[in-house]
Amino acid sequence: MRKTAAALILAIATVTVLTGCIDQTRPTPSNSSYLPSTDPTAPVDDGEVTAAPEASGDSQQKALAAATKVMQTFAQPQLSADKWWAQLLPLLSQQGGVAYEGTDPSQIPVHQVTGAGTVLPDSTEVSLIVQLPTDAGLYNVTLTRPDAAAPWLADRIRPAQG
């Protein structure tokens, strides 16, 4: 048991050195903190979840521009379904394309974006949500991309009170 605990502490120390990302707000665990449970099959862990790096300022600016374009394109209930889809589809991710196929644009209650968007907390370089004010209330546009060099594409375009 003591060996296990010692190995665990070593592992934590190694991870801390390697990644430098252990939660500093938490006290350093002592050996006695790692008594295994009574079931010998039950592993003991000390999982620390690291937040993904935040999207850079440049990535966020590009996301705001992309989300605004998505919303302006989405908010055209006056267009025929074919014309609307031809404009929107290039701005959608693969999953967005599957989801929004068959949408009747005449049902869309939004006509225009009425202000600047905001990037919601926990943005990342490959996925984030932009919130935009519209004449039909706040909308969330979920954007995704395979890497920082690729354009932001929309997964979901939804009323914030969805």
Add this chain to the structure above:
Amino acid sequence: MAKQGGAGTAVVIAIPLILVGTLIAGILLIFGPAQQAGACGPGQSVDPTQVPKDAVAGYSGEQLTNAAYIMNAASALGLDRAAQIIGVMTAMGESSLRVVDHGDTAGPDSRGLFQQRDNGAWGSLADRMDPTISATNFFKALERVEDWESLPPTIAAHRVQGNADPYHYEKFYTAAATVVGTLAGKGVTVCQSGYLVFPLNPGYQMTSNYGPRAFVTEGASLWHAGDDLQHYPNPCHDPVFAITDGTVTYLAGYQLSIKSPDGYTVSYLHMYLNEVLVKVGDQVTAGQQVGATGSNGPSTGCHLHLGISVVGNTNPAVAELPRSETIGGPPGFVDPEQFYEAFGLTLCAPDSCRRTY
């Protein structure tokens, strides 16, 4: 075609589920987003005059009678329970299961349970106001949707209804599954959630739960911001499935994180990175295998640590869950068991999941 890739994966998941499901009576069956039609069970018919007197999932009286008519319309066409749930879910989202005799702003000519328009596609006014005829026309249109069985239920419904928001019906799924299961006398049968599945194949045990650790004996309390899950006795290399759709945002050390389109992030810990099947920037679908259980990082045995961070969340149901910092934990997490409960599912059900902590 990511969707087709997803379908193949889900079939593989569904097979062991079916085997276990037949062995353990009453187990809650959860399938990936794209399991084969029929895996959910037949769409049995029910007597509309014998619906429960008490409310079911907040629906009662004529609403339950209308749900019975919808179920019977699917049954008459030979459709399965998954279709019945889609029908009831759609009518919940359109009319709260009432035969509405007026339209709305988006469609002033919409009528009935499914708010069908006066455009010739849905028959006469009398047809659109008739529960059985309107439901039959809904299901006939659903059958014409290509691959409807493999689409998330809300997307399948959207293809028929042509709403402005494809995700409008998502929040009604659990209630619809509860109503259909209860009316059929089967209890809650979530057969195809489309947006939330379990991270391991059924029959896993929970070796540590969320919250302050019970076995800390001295010093400051250690907080466990997730649940530990594993199969006994050989938990290594056990398939790990994405529990929701999302984009891979982090893969390093002993952690894989997938951010949902709703903003929250699910983290899968202790997998060996050479067994992880996805990379940062990949879009994954619920039920897709993303890796295998390991003992990478600070861990003494192979298992999955499942952690859910709600920083940046936009989902109203998830936003109502108590956050870890309000009960003495690190900031931003919720209890995975409460997260599943918010979607009508039980992560560690007494009849299928042993707790060993």
